[in-house]
Amino acid sequence: MVDFFNNTFSQIVGVVLFLMMLPALWRVWIGPTAIDRILGVNVIGTKTAVLLVIIGSIFEQVEMFVDFALAYALLNFIGSLAASRFLHKMPASAGQTEPGEELK
Numbered sequence: 001m002v003d004f005f006n007n008t009f010s011q012i013v014g015v016v017l018f019l020m021m022l023p024a025l026w027r028v029w030i031g032p033t034a035i036d037r038i039l040g041v042n043v044i045g046t047k048t049a050v051l052l053v054i055i056g057s058i059f060e061q062v063e064m065f066v067d068f069a070l071a072y073a074l075l076n077f078i079g080s081l082a083a084s085r086f087l088h089k090m091p092a093s094a095g096q097t098e099p100g101e102e103l104k
Contacts, residue, residue: 007058014054021047038083045076 021044028040049069056065 010054010058014051014058017047017051017054034087035084038080038087042076042080045079046073049073049076 024040024043024047026040028037028044031037049072052065052069052072053062056062056069059065
C-alpha cells in the first residue's frame with residue numbers, strides 16, 4: 001500500500017514538473033533574444049534531468065537513472081557553454097530579432 005502511494009506521488013510530481021517546462025518552452029519559442037532561448041533550453045534540460053531521477057524512482061532503479069541524469073545534465077551544461085561562447089563572439093545585433101520577424 002505504501003509503494004502505491006509513493007509511486008502515485010512520484011507520477012504526480014513528474015507531471016507537475018513537466019507542466020513547469022511549458023513556460024520555458026514558451027520562452028524558447030518567443031525569445032526575443034538568443035540568450036533568452038539558451039536559458040529556456042537550459043531550464044528544460046535541468047528539469048529533464050530531474051524527471052529522469054523521478055522515472056528511476058518509479059521503476060525502482062534509481063542508480064541507473066541517476067547516471068543517465070548526470071550525463072544528460074553534463075551535456076546540457078556543455079551545450080549551454082558552447083552556445084554562449086558562440087554568441088559571445090558574434091556581433092551584438094546577430095542574436096536579436098524584431099517583433100514579428102521570423103528566425104531563418
